[in-house]
Amino acid sequence: EIVLTQSPGTLSLSPGERATLSCRASQSVGSNYLAWYQQKLGQAPRLLIYGASSRATGIPERFSGSGSGTDFTLTISRLEPEDFAVYHCQQYDSLPYTFGQGTKLEIK
Amino acid sequence: QLHLQPSGPGLVKPSETLSLTCSLSGGSSRTADYYWGWIRQSPGKGLEWIGSSSYNWNTYYNPSLKSRVTISVDTSKNQFSVKLDSVTAADTAMYYCARARRKFGDQGFLWFDPWGQGTLVTVSS
Numbered sequence: 001e002i003v004l005t006q007s008p009g010t011l012s013l014s015p016g017e018r019a020t021l022s023c024r025a026s027q028s029v030g031s032n033y034l035a036w037y038q039q040k041l042g043q044a045p046r047l048l049i050y051g052a053s054s055r056a057t058g059i060p061e062r063f064s065g066s067g068s069g070t071d072f073t074l075t076i077s078r079l080e081p082e083d084f085a086v087y088h089c090q091q092y093d094s095l096p097y098t099f100g101q102g103t104k105l106e107i108k
Numbered sequence: 109q110l111h112l113q114p115s116g117p118g119l120v121k122p123s124e125t126l127s128l129t130c131s132l133s134g135g136s137s138r139t140a141d142y143y144w145g146w147i148r149q150s151p152g153k154g155l156e157w158i159g160s161s162s163y164n165w166n167t168y169y170n171p172s173l174k175s176r177v178t179i180s181v182d183t184s185k186n187q188f189s190v191k192l193d194s195v196t197a198a199d200t201a202m203y204y205c206a207r208a209r210r211k212f213g214d215q216g217f218l219w220f221d222p223w224g225q226g227t228l229v230t231v232s233s
Contacts, residue, residue, distance in 0.1 A: 043225075095216060097216075099155040
């Protein structure tokens, strides 16, 4: 099973700042089969990024994904108030599909 | 636009079977292009994929739950379901249903999108 480790656990930033979230896999994720989701309090996760770097429909350009192999990054170029939430990465390369434990992005 | 709505008991007794249904609107479950799945999130913890099924019952399960879980699709009712046997307090969680596109060659499936709202299930006597 591929274990995904997200860091940091909590990230405290201010609106307008740049956020960099990390997702590290215990083994290589083939075909860049990695997704990122945003989860706001009391809501279901929402797909942001698939294929490590492709934005889902309707996702603002300030969200970008990068990486390959075992190291992946989600970058939010300029934080908006609505971006403060929990972010999860997920690999869909090999079964069982697994998620990271999440990074909480909070307002500083 | 596809909308998924889960339903089921919010309270289940230990050792009994948890049963949830996800009803679809704005799209059909009878499609070879997608898998229908369940994911759960225990209080204060990360997301855990439970399992997924195609419309013709090609299923994938998380090995950690495989001995206790069954996922099925009822195309006549445009819904899919999960049953989890012999539940314990550790199965208390928010349960989500979601769709995932089938991989080329039917070697599994891709990312989850969209998700239904969660339904909280508590296991307690």
